[in-house]
Amino acid sequence: MCELLGMSANVPTDIRFSFTGLARRGGGAGPHRDGFGIAFYDGKAARFFHDPEPAARSEVARFLGAHPIKSLNVIAHIRQANSGSVSLANTHPFTRELWGRVWTYAHNGQLRGVKKLPLEFYKPVGTTDSEHAFCWMLCQLRARYKTLPPPARLDREVHRLSVELARMGVFNMLLSDGRTLYAFCGKRLSWLTRRAPFGKATLIDEDRSVNFAEETGPDDCVTVVATGPLTSDEDWTVIKPGTLLALRDGQIANTLHSEPQDAAKGVLSC
Amino acid sequence: MCELLGMSANVPTDIRFSFTGLARRGGGAGPHRDGFGIAFYDGKAARFFHDPEPAARSEVARFLGAHPIKSLNVIAHIRQANSGSVSLANTHPFTRELWGRVWTYAHNGQLRGVKKLPLEFYKPVGTTDSEHAFCWMLCQLRARYKTLPPPARLDREVHRLSVELARMGVFNMLLSDGRTLYAFCGKRLSWLTRRAPFGKATLIDEDRSVNFAEETGPDDCVTVVATGPLTSDEDWTVIKPGTLLALRDGQIANTLHSEPQDAAKGVLSC
Numbered sequence: 238m239c240e241l242l243g244m245s246a247n248v249p250t251d252i253r254f255s256f257t258g259l260a261r262r263g264g265g266a267g268p269h270r271d272g273f274g275i276a277f278y279d280g281k282a283a284r285f286f287h288d289p290e291p292a293a294r295s296e297v298a299r300f301l302g303a304h305p306i307k308s309l310n311v312i313a314h315i316r317q318a319n320s321g322s323v324s325l326a327n328t329h330p331f332t333r334e335l336w337g338r339v340w341t342y343a344h345n346g347q348l349r350g351v352k353k354l355p356l357e358f359y360k361p362v363g364t365t366d367s368e369h370a371f372c373w374m375l376c377q378l379r380a381r382y383k384t385l386p387p388p389a390r391l392d393r394e395v396h397r398l399s400v401e402l403a404r405m406g407v408f409n410m411l412l413s414d415g416r417t418l419y420a421f422c423g424k425r426l427s428w429l430t431r432r433a434p435f436g437k438a439t440l441i442d443e444d445r446s447v448n449f450a451e452e453t454g455p456d457d458c459v460t461v462v463a464t465g466p467l468t469s470d471e472d473w474t475v476i477k478p479g480t481l482l483a484l485r486d487g488q489i490a491n492t493l494h495s496e497p498q499d500a501a502k503g504v505l506s507c
Numbered sequence: 508m509c510e511l512l513g514m515s516a517n518v519p520t521d522i523r524f525s526f527t528g529l530a531r532r533g534g535g536a537g538p539h540r541d542g543f544g545i546a547f548y549d550g551k552a553a554r555f556f557h558d559p560e561p562a563a564r565s566e567v568a569r570f571l572g573a574h575p576i577k578s579l580n581v582i583a584h585i586r587q588a589n590s591g592s593v594s595l596a597n598t599h600p601f602t603r604e605l606w607g608r609v610w611t612y613a614h615n616g617q618l619r620g621v622k623k624l625p626l627e628f629y630k631p632v633g634t635t636d637s638e639h640a641f642c643w644m645l646c647q648l649r650a651r652y653k654t655l656p657p658p659a660r661l662d663r664e665v666h667r668l669s670v671e672l673a674r675m676g677v678f679n680m681l682l683s684d685g686r687t688l689y690a691f692c693g694k695r696l697s698w699l700t701r702r703a704p705f706g707k708a709t710l711i712d713e714d715r716s717v718n719f720a721e722e723t724g725p726d727d728c729v730t731v732v733a734t735g736p737l738t739s740d741e742d743w744t745v746i747k748p749g750t751l752l753a754l755r756d757g758q759i760a761n762t763l764h765s766e767p768q769d770a771a772k773g774v775l776s777c
């Protein structure tokens with residue numbers, strides 16, 4: 238299975254500590270040898286770093302570990318290929334423009350029959366189930382709204398589409414438009430919020446600690462979402478399957494939930 | 508004025524030598540202090556490195572100078588802002604997906620009134636004339652062809668659209684879909700092809716030389732397009748205004764020309 242990492246913050250924040258923990262799993266501590274990518278938002282735009290090389294060996298990952306790129310919204314992914322060959326075209330996160338904003342998406346899991354979903358506007362460049370599902374979501378949003386809708390309405394629509402996709406298999410996903418970071422748990426995803434009083438955190442996959450009290454301001458608020466907890470001495474919350482978190486300015490702005498069995502019947506409880 | 512650099516090759520080729528010459532102009536030898544970007548194609552996909560920092564000071568540019576990323580098609584741009592603030596959203600090259608391919612574009616010049624051109628499908632993320640022109644070109648291509656047309660037909664259409672834009676001001680442009688690298692000269696653009704017998708080349712902007720005979724294979728063929736010649740001891744050809752070069756596999760596969768005054772009357776001679 239691939240691993241996901243997302244961050245939402247209320248001040249431009251350096252994600253290197255958490256990314257280091259993730260990158261160690263990319264062919265180092267973990268089996269995810271099939272490339273990695275990371276997107277850093279700056280307003281409505283984002284900059285990307287992709288590498289089909291294992292993150293643990295990647296020169297790009299080493300560069301990112303040495304140079305802080307502060308951002309309010311970040312999506313990172315390390316890949317263990319199950320659908321689609323190892324290539325740049327199949328390396329997450331994927332991106333498209335919608336409503337004059339850069340949308341970014343990363344997924345783990347498998348979706349049976351997803352390639353039968355029709356795509357009107359966006360077409361996959363690679364061959365993964367994941368990119369097809371992303372194109373389908375954006376096609377649906379584009380068909381429904383001419384311009385960026387208010388946050389609460391978009392939250393509900395992203396949850397509805399995520400539940401539809403989750404019916405086809407395993408759908409753990411991170412999605413952002415630079416305003417909101419969406420995290421949908423189909424099976425496995427955890428989160429934590431770092432805010433004052435800040436303490437110490439120690440990576441699980443590498444002998445590295447940081448004292449956030451020395452790194453942050455009193456009003457900083459940062460929420461991190463990951464496939465599994467990255468640190469051993471912080472309180473991570475496991476997200477219930479069927480739940481979408483909408484993160485804005487470093488906090489959970491909205492939580493939408495539907496029981497997977499309800500989802501299977503298409504009944505939403507949000 | 509911004510500076511452009513493009514490369515088309517028949518074997519994956521390291522562009523660091525030429526890029527070093529360009530990057531030196533990014534706040535070093537030149538006035539282009541307003542960011543840079545570069546796209547490296549791998550099939551239908553591309554990876555991007557953008558930095559709103561001056562290329563001559565950029566850590567990303569330093570990384571690219573130290574680590575070869577070999578590619579068949581490359582587009583690079585260093586910016587001197589004239590339309591749009593200095594920000595990531597306004598940093599070339601710009602990219603969109605069309606027909607399941609990543610399209611990449613960089614421009615220099617200014618286009619009066621270009622923002623009045625209607626955009627049905629693609630919307631700008633930033634505020635530059637350049638990105639608006641790119642969105643318009645892709646909207647036109649998308650409206651005209653449901654799928655990727657044959658090369659010669661697409662060449663003619665890209666030339667027609669380029670001539671339309673050139674009527675609005677200065678339009679020097681690089682555009683690629685991973686199959687073809689298009690180079691349109693509205694005012695200033697030069698090219699050269701490197702093939703056997705290979706010789707020595709010396710950068711104009713930095714005391715650096717390379718002997719391509721030691722770096723290349725006998726069948727390698729690489730064409731480089733740049734705003735101005737980057738080397739002092741090679742034969743660069745200045746492109747006539749109104750001309751589109753379509754580069755495939757390192758060679759000029761097609762040349763389409765219309766005299767600017769004809770272009771002004773909308774008469775094409777291709």
